[in-house]
Amino acid sequence: MMNMHPHLLNDTTFEVTVDNDMVEKYMMQLIPSVQNHLRERLHNRKITMTVRVSAPTENIRAYSHVERFQMMSKKNPNLLKLKEALGLELS
Numbered sequence: 001m002m003n004m005h006p007h008l009l010n011d012t013t014f015e016v017t018v019d020n021d022m023v024e025k026y027m028m029q030l031i032p033s034v035q036n037h038l039r040e041r042l043h044n045r046k047i048t049m050t051v052r053v054s055a056p057t058e059n060i061r062a063y064s065h066v067e068r069f070q071m072m073s074k075k076n077p078n079l080l081k082l083k084e085a086l087g088l089e090l091s
Helices: 021-042 065-076 076-084
Strands: 013-018 048-053
Touching: 013 021, 013 065, 021 048
Parallel strands: 013 048
Antiparallel strands: none
């Protein structure tokens, strides 16, 4: 859950967006324990957690160095020029 960013939907409900169905199934199993922990710590019995699988275009994560560079260069094309000017290779 450290890489997940919950979003508050209303005063008592928050949503966790996950990457795929397998993670969704796992998180669905964790909902009761997470809710119980938060309810006890925050002294609020109305807290509710929901889980949703993200759309393919919604949450794209770069895992390798090459993918990270490609994503950064889409945001800033000058990185490609810098890479070529320095003669760098991606591996």
